[in-house]
Amino acid sequence: MLARLRSPLGITAGVLLVLVAGAAVLAPLLLHARADAVAPAAILQGPSAAHPAGTDLLGRDILARVLVATRLSLLLALLATGLGVFVGLLLGTAPTLLGPALGRWVTAAINVAVAFPSLLLALFFAVIFGVGARGAVLAIGFATAPGFARLTHTMAATIAGRDFIAAARVAGVGSVRILLRHILPNIAEPLVVTATMSAGGALLAFASLSFLGLGVQAPSYDWGRLLGEGLAQIYIHPAGAVVPGIAVVLAAMAFNLSGEAVARVIGMRSSARTPGRAAAPATAVRPGREERKALLTVENLRVGFGDVTPVRGVSLALDRGEAVGIVGESGSGKSLTALAVAQLVERPGVVRADRLDLFGTDLREGARRAHRRMLGTSLAMVFQDPMTSLNPTQRVGRQLAEVVREHQRAGRRPAWRRAVDRLEAVRIPDAERRASQLPHEFSGGMRQRAMIGMGLMGEPQLIIADEPTTALDVTVQRQVLQLLAAIRADRELGLLFISHDVTVVGQVCDRVLVMYAGRIVEDLPTEALLHDARHPYTRALVAAVPDMDTDRDRPLAVIPGRPPDPHALPPGCAFAPRCPLATTTCREDDPPLAEYGNGRRVACWHADIAPVVVAPVELKGEVS
Template identity: 60%
Template sequence: MPQTHRYLRVLRTPLGATTAIAVLLLALTAVFGPMLLGDTADRVDTDAIGQHSGAEHWFGTDALGRDIASRVVVATRLTLELTLLATLIGATSGLLLGVLPTVLGKRAGRLVTGTVNLLVAFPGVLFVLFLAVIFGVGTYSAAFAIGLGIAPSTARLVQNLTASVAGTDYVAAARILGVGRTRIILRHVLPNIAEPVSLFVAQTAASALVAFAGLSFLGLGVQPPDYDWGRLLNEQLDRVMVDPMSAVGPGAAIVLTGITFGLIGELVAKAGGRTAPRAEVEPKPVAPLAADSPAGESADEAADNGLLHVERLRVRFPGYTAVRDVSLTIADGEAVGIVGESGSGKSLTALATAGLVPHPGRVSAHTLRFADRDLRTQAPQGTSLAMVFQDPMSSLNPALAVGRQLAEVAEVHHRASRSAAAARAVERLAAVHIPDPEQRAGKRPHEFSGGMRQRVMIAMGLMGEPRLIIADEPTTALDVTVQSQVLRLLRDVRAESGAALLFISHDIAVVSQVCDRVVVMYAGRVVEELPVADLGAGVAHPYTVALMGAVPDMTTDRDAPLATIPGRPPEPGEDRPGCPFAPRCARATDRCRTEEPVLELIAPGRRVACWDPVTAPAHDLEEAR
């Protein structure tokens, strides 16, 4: 649902109607009050000095015989102007301080963050009073003091929200596209934090109103002959005990207006809630895919002719090494799958290849080459490498239409015009079987089903001319029917574009449907590499055997418990001697517990890291080497 429609829908609720009526009354009072009652509010009547409340004067008269009720109405304009001015100063200053750490370098960003933290720790009331004294007594000096007093808390909120958005996949993708920091802030960050910031600012306006009334009450705000509600309270201070109604008018105006600002905040919050997307009609389910034929080249031949060549890749984080000496080669047009349990290093290997390992991770490799480019010093050229992430909802910008996000790829990399890029986006959506692509291009990600969002991610990768598509568990959150459709789509994309595929999954059965070779990882290491055709009977490593045994099929006894792998994978930083799988392996020997096996070639296209493999292929090992 578009944002405007959401607000219109909320306005039809009791909360929305109440808020709209309150805002309308305040606006009418501020606009027409001084015009209609300005003369009455300023008229001095010596015969009516200090009169109590009654039918003629609802809240009585002041020390000069002026009608307090009329003065409360007239003061609405100045009070609201000053409140909104202070809120604007605070919101603008807080927004700038909040996004500066993202725009500036690390040292300057830390300085800004530390300054904000220091100001937030200082009591807000004392900070405002301090600023009011520094700037001097006066109407706009007080507005400036209150605005700066609001800024630190606003900046803290914006910093937290900006940090959460800056770590998302779609912002990382924007950086890879070469989008500048300022454009990332304006296009990707601010639209996604607008609703919570608007809610906070609306509620902060109530605090600004009370603070301004307090300063005027103390004589530090509005000065005579001007007056606001706080000034009116100050004028009636001496009469409160004699005629309490004289203070009820300005006091009630402050309370009711503060409640109205709070209602505006609640309206923003309610309108900002996402509604669940309607179920999408997926294409009819397709038959399971047959496995591709095994690769004809050996691993060594692929290394010579490979599109991607990785040798001794390591990914380190403070305190532990997450990926250890991974070597991987992918030939043009080949599909290679990486499988393993969660935490085995599959995704980090793919992210390291794409240059997307998050801070503070550090990547090193003896060789890290994609096509003719050294990825240790150069980024992949243009759109030759595409990434399909596991969670499309965090990879797509929720504030932008999907067609606009796809078009940005063509605009940045191919210098296409806006209209040509939009046409290309619709064409790519149609290529991945999105129904009614012209209309769907204008929808936002939350209006798509999970399977459709994954198709959009694949379409984004196809906006250029990718030579390699990295798919990081693209079917994990999908049901089996939609999963089958996505797998078939990936295979069709390979056939049409000739792109190679690096497919990451924890499900070895899924990998066997779309890949030529399988690389099995455990504890950040490659423990086996083999053709898909050998998964049936040629598996050598006990861990691969266990993964295969954990996949049920049509012959599995439904009365028996599902097969599992006993024990647990090593925790990050848990560095044991020997084979990392030894504590869970029934074939483990003393050598396995003390000496780590190395990944050795045992046949053409076959490598394994095990001292006691389950099966040894019937090949001449010397010839294989």
């Protein structure tokens, strides 16, 4: 970092800033009388020992006036920049605070304003706010705001989609707190760079308005006004216009070069901190059964985005102490189902269900604030990528403590002690020291365990784990799975485990729900998954996982074809184009999810013959 500051760019920027700042501080104190001294006998004199830049129409020293004007010029430019940054932040973060509906109108207004050059906007606002320094500050500030708002909105929208923001919402953190503690710290660095460089642009804009007579008015003067006064004599006495012009250029260069230097330092620091990738069965559960212990009951869940419905008719139930797995290919609706349960589907997504009960509370009704508090204390979510699940700018302990501080109004120290205790509970060594570290100082497995610890900060009854081991190597994966199993056994928690790996689900869960094209196609006990699955898709998923008996001389098995496009689902069974058992009935009529045996459900017209016709050993040799 110091090496970047000592580069030619950094040194040049530093020298210019020191010179400009020194002139702003010292010149009004030392040269004010000289700058205002009128000398009729010395009108429009050229450069001399007494007047290095000559004199103006009243015989006043031009260099002294330029140096004295530094303070007012910089002060007004910084005020305009500060106003532009403040208004830009308000506009840029408005969609986050106001929600998508009102946010779209704010975004549309920003886009319209950005289409106009900033100087044209400044002239427009100058007419509205009137002539003078105050009007010019307001004009330049509001003209600067749209560009800053556009940048803020773009970066805030990117951060708002990260997993750690979703985790904060699950924890019940409000929109304002999410903005102040999670979004703004992550976009602060580029905003600081932009603001620094905007100051140079504001300085030029202010000089332009004063030059046109819309800015500073007599008897006060800044560089733009001095430039305008000297322009009339530029052919007979060019120093009157050249010297203030040089001052404007040098000051603008100081701000712009400083912004470039800060950008390089921040870029180096960000690169340095970017981490590498780390490497007893329960009773069968079906909707409609006795639900005295049910933690989660979902009936006919549908999630739509306009005319597309990626989750259609999902029904499931989960008891205390039970682990239910959801498997399927990417795009089958697994994660979207979990997000709908956690109330994390944002507009334009629409969640509908005939029943959506969590811990005995109907999530379709009641106050959203009450639901948020309940979800924040009783539901824990563990996301796929532990690096994006934690805020990279905050200490791990502070992020964990935020949950109890938000919902239990705990003090800073009790919340910190509980965070350390939760890190110890998830087997992170030296938890006190680790709590004070940033996420990039953790390994991949430790970050995932920290995420589990965050979920345990309250008193969760249900853990939703959305592919929590995908980004981990097999050794760490086993440790995380063992940790989840131990926590579930110790606390009798419910576990909804989402994965595309049927082998992992078979190790962790009591029951398995197989999803395809947004609906459940099979619901069966784990012990029946490998050898008695009744849906051809389930059997194909099992066959696609290599084991110790897989013939290494033959290509790995795959499922022929591709999953259907949610925008254009085929008639009948969605799996029919890829199914070896498909008949005319399959292609015309979508089979219902019907009971098959004790505690099992399957959506297939040929469930009786699937184990015979679509044997796993045959699928393992199938190639497409």
